[in-house]
Amino acid sequence: MSVRQLDTRTVTALVADATAAPSMHNAQPWRFRYLSDAHTLELYADLSRAMHRTDPGDRALHIGCGAALFNLRVAAAHAGLTCAVRLLPDPADPQLLASVHLTPAATAPDDTDDLRALYPAIARRHTSRHPFEERDVPEDVRAALAAEAAREGAELLFAGTWHTEAVLELVRDAESRDALDAAAAEDLARWTRRGPDAGTAVDGVPEYAFGPRPRDGRSAMRDFAGRRPVAGRGGAAFERHPHLALLSTHGDTPADWLLAGQALERVLLRATDAGLATSLTSHPLERGDLRMLARDPVSGRGDVQMVLRLGHGPSGPATPRRPVTEVLEITQRVREV
Known part of the structure; x- marks a missing residue:
C-alpha cells in the first residue's frame, strides 16, 4: 500500500482505530496529543474517567490504554508507518503513558506484516456477553x-x-x-x-x-x-x-x-x-x-x-465510542522531555 503522509486526516484515522480498544466498563480512559513538528503521538491517561473505588491503583486504566496503544501500532503498520514507542517517557508526568514517533516506513520492521494482518480485526472485535457453544478451542x-x-x-x-x-x-x-x-x-x-x-x-x-x-x-x-x-x-x-x-x-x-x-x-x-x-x-x-x-x-x-x-458464538454488538475530536489534540509545539 502507498505510504500516507502524516497529515491531520491520517493522525485522526490512527486515533480512531486506537480508540476501538476495550477498556474497563468502556470508560475509554485515554486522550491523545499529536506534536506535528516532532511527528509524535502522545498517549495520556484521562484520570477523569478513572474508577477510584473499583480500580484504586489505575491498573485497569493502564491496561485499557495499553490496548489502545497496540491498536495504534496496528493501524500505523496498515498505513505504511513505523512506530518508535517509549513507555512512560517522562518520570515527572505519570499521566503521559507513551510517546509514539511516527515515520514513513522506508524499510518495514520484522513484525510489520503480522501487525498489518491484524488490522481488519480492529473493527470486528467486540465483547460478547452471550452464551458460547459447548465446543473446544483447537x-x-x-x-x-x-x-x-x-x-x-x-x-x-x-x-x-x-x-x-x-x-x-x-x-x-x-x-x-x-x-x-x-x-x-x-x-x-x-x-x-x-x-x-x-x-x-x-x-x-x-x-x-x-x-x-x-x-x-x-x-x-x-x-x-x-x-x-x-x-x-x-x-x-x-x-x-x-x-x-x-x-x-x-x-x-x-x-x-x-x-x-x-x-x-x-x-x-x-x-x-x-x-x-x-x-x-x-x-x-x-x-x-x-x-x-x-x-x-x-x-x-x-x-x-x-x-x-x-x-464459538455471536460476536456481540459494537459498543459506542467517543468522537475523536474529544480525545485528540493536535499542536505544533514540540514537547521537551
Whole structure:
C-alpha cells in the first residue's frame, strides 16, 4: 500500500482505530496529543474517567490504554508507518503513558506484516456477553494465542477444569461482594447506560450490550444490570465449561500494565481473526485477596492482569465510542522531555 503522509486526516484515522480498544466498563480512559513538528503521538491517561473505588491503583486504566496503544501500532503498520514507542517517557508526568514517533516506513520492521494482518480485526472485535457453544478451542489456536501474548512479554495460560471452576467461584464471590458494596455500585451505575441514554451513549456499557441474564446464575462475566430489571432482557443458559485464559505479566508496575494491555489486544485481535468470540472480566481481580487466588498455584507465574473467555458464538454488538475530536489534540509545539 502507498505510504500516507502524516497529515491531520491520517493522525485522526490512527486515533480512531486506537480508540476501538476495550477498556474497563468502556470508560475509554485515554486522550491523545499529536506534536506535528516532532511527528509524535502522545498517549495520556484521562484520570477523569478513572474508577477510584473499583480500580484504586489505575491498573485497569493502564491496561485499557495499553490496548489502545497496540491498536495504534496496528493501524500505523496498515498505513505504511513505523512506530518508535517509549513507555512512560517522562518520570515527572505519570499521566503521559507513551510517546509514539511516527515515520514513513522506508524499510518495514520484522513484525510489520503480522501487525498489518491484524488490522481488519480492529473493527470486528467486540465483547460478547452471550452464551458460547459447548465446543473446544483447537489446541493449535490456543498455542497461537499464547505465542501472541509472549511476543508482547506476557503469558497466556488456558485454565484447566478445576482452575476454571475456581475462577468462576471468584467471579461469583466478587458479584456477591459488590451487591453489598455501595461504592462498587456507584462505579457500575456511572458507566452503564439504560433506557433512552443507551441509544445516544458515546461511552459506557449500554443495555443492548448486557447480553442475556444467566438462567442458573453461572457466568464468567460481570452482570452490568446487577439486580436492576432491564425491559425486554431475557435469560439464557451459558456454557457449562467455558474456556478461560489468564493473562499474566512478570511484574505488577504501571509499565507491566501497559505491556499487559498490548498483549491483551494482540490476543483479542488474533482470536477475532481466527473466528472466535471473546469477552473479558477483571471482576475477580479488582480485590487483592481474590486476585491472588486467581493464579494457578501449579503452573501460573507472574501477576494475573485479565481473565479472557473465548469460544464459538455471536460476536456481540459494537459498543459506542467517543468522537475523536474529544480525545485528540493536535499542536505544533514540540514537547521537551
